[in-house]
Amino acid sequence: MGVKVVKFGGSSLADAEHFKKVKKIILSDPSRCYVVPSAPGKRFPNDEKITDMLYQCHRLVDINQPHEEIFERIANRYLEIARELGLDFDLEKILRETSHEIRARRSADFAASRGEYLNGIMLSHYLGWDFIDPADVIKFDRRGAFASEWTNEMLKKAMEDHPRAVIPGFYGSYPNGEVHTFSRGGSDVTGAIVARAAEADMYENWTDVNGFLMADPRIVENPRCIRRLTYRELRELSYMGATVLHEEAIFPVHKAGIPTNIRNTNNPDDPGTLITELPADASERGQITGIAGHKDFTLITIDKAMMNSEYGFGRRVLQALEDFDVSFEHLPTGIDTMCVVVADKELIARKDQIIQRIKQTCQPDTIEIQSGLALIATVGYGMVRTPGSAAKLITALYEAGVNIRMIDQGSSEFNIIVGVDTADFETAMRAIYNAFVS
Numbered sequence: 001m002g003v004k005v006v007k008f009g010g011s012s013l014a015d016a017e018h019f020k021k022v023k024k025i026i027l028s029d030p031s032r033c034y035v036v037p038s039a040p041g042k043r044f045p046n047d048e049k050i051t052d053m054l055y056q057c058h059r060l061v062d063i064n065q066p067h068e069e070i071f072e073r074i075a076n077r078y079l080e081i082a083r084e085l086g087l088d089f090d091l092e093k094i095l096r097e098t099s100h101e102i103r104a105r106r107s108a109d110f111a112a113s114r115g116e117y118l119n120g121i122m123l124s125h126y127l128g129w130d131f132i133d134p135a136d137v138i139k140f141d142r143r144g145a146f147a148s149e150w151t152n153e154m155l156k157k158a159m160e161d162h163p164r165a166v167i168p169g170f171y172g173s174y175p176n177g178e179v180h181t182f183s184r185g186g187s188d189v190t191g192a193i194v195a196r197a198a199e200a201d202m203y204e205n206w207t208d209v210n211g212f213l214m215a216d217p218r219i220v221e222n223p224r225c226i227r228r229l230t231y232r233e234l235r236e237l238s239y240m241g242a243t244v245l246h247e248e249a250i251f252p253v254h255k256a257g258i259p260t261n262i263r264n265t266n267n268p269d270d271p272g273t274l275i276t277e278l279p280a281d282a283s284e285r286g287q288i289t290g291i292a293g294h295k296d297f298t299l300i301t302i303d304k305a306m307m308n309s310e311y312g313f314g315r316r317v318l319q320a321l322e323d324f325d326v327s328f329e330h331l332p333t334g335i336d337t338m339c340v341v342v343a344d345k346e347l348i349a350r351k352d353q354i355i356q357r358i359k360q361t362c363q364p365d366t367i368e369i370q371s372g373l374a375l376i377a378t379v380g381y382g383m384v385r386t387p388g389s390a391a392k393l394i395t396a397l398y399e400a401g402v403n404i405r406m407i408d409q410g411s412s413e414f415n416i417i418v419g420v421d422t423a424d425f426e427t428a429m430r431a432i433y434n435a436f437v438s
């Protein structure tokens with residue numbers, strides 16, 4: 001029998017009704033051996049997430065204000081779930097201790113981690129499964145960098161004693177045992193780490209949508225769901241703003257060759273989105289996998305005749321950026337032109353100094369700055385060696401009246417990035433989607 005690691009997001013564990021759905025899902029497949037829960041999320045649009053409330057508790061503790069009132073609201077959410085599920089253990093005692101510890105430890109990470117900790121305890125009682133505290137097995141170094149190999153070893157050892165267990169998401173500990181969390185949404189990362197240690201056949205990530213959509217539904221009406229994509233395509237799409245999975249959740253499973261399946265707790269019959277190492281067969285995949293984009297970039301265009309024969313020109317341009325701690329996104333170049341695309345937020349305070357430095361060290365003929373650029377990535381292995389993909393994209397933009405200010409296919413062939421005016425962003429996204437999908 002294979003092993004599946006299943007992670008459930010906050011909306012999948014927001015109330016007792018969802019706990020029931022989760023239990024049904026887990027027990028319907030005996031290979032689902034390790035469960036990674038998030039903290040209870042929102043039950044309705046204006047509801048509060050437990051994690052946000054715990055951070056609030058910490059802020060109050062930090063300024064020596066009482067946190068009990070808000071903690072009581074947190075406690076009531078857990079107690080209500082426990083009551084409706086008929087759980088029979090002393091949850092009130094654990095809640096009382098947690099509240100005291102939040103005050104005593106004065107750590108934001110400790111406070112925030114209790115959302116997952118308490119939910120993990122609840123779920124382990126509800127399933128009758130063992131509980132593994134991530135503070136004992138998920139390790140960070142003294143500086144807070146995730147210690148992957150140490151963790152892998154610790155988790156593997158714990159799994160030998162616990163063939164089925166609940167392991168809360170989002171946190172682990174420093175070498176001294178003090179609790180440390182991943183960044184927000186980090187239970188996805190825990191799930192991937194547990195999947196790697198379990199040498200799982202599948203990492204299932206259960207959430208409240210059917211999977212990844214081919215484009216942002218706020219821009220493109222009713223976009224199709226992506227049924228299958230590769231980790232590399234996912235990386236390109238998430239880099240450009242597509243969100244469902246925490247960015248860092250890709251690496252542990254990608255490296256171990258474990259596929260990830262995004263599933264919907266409220267629609268368990270839907271196959272969701274499958275993310276794999278290798279692309280699907282050509283016959284199964286569409287020409288593109290998805291489209292994603294971002295606004296607020298600046299294009300720095302540096303012209304100099306005979307630039308191609310000048311040693312170190314590119315290095316000096318990039319050195320100017322590095323000297324002012326600015327990273328760049330893309331580097332589309334021509335024979336006598338070098339363009340650097342930089343996010344506005346990076347450049348804003350240092351623009352004049354950087355330009356001055358490039359002028360001094362590179363002596364360009366001209367240097368031009370254009371802000372208000374939006375980037376759109378059209379991603380898909382289906383485009384590789386399919387004649388006419390780029391032509392289709394460019395024609396779609398031309399017909400929609402969108403001026404292309406930059407184009408960069410890079411060397412990957414499965415990602416074409418175009419830069420357009422911010423005002424054309426939505427029109428361009430829709431035009432590309434319609435050209436390839438409808």
Ligand code: ASP
Nearest residue numbers: 038051170184185186187
């Ligand atoms: N509960 C944490 C958060 O809200 C982690 C997670 O849900 O993945 O960010």
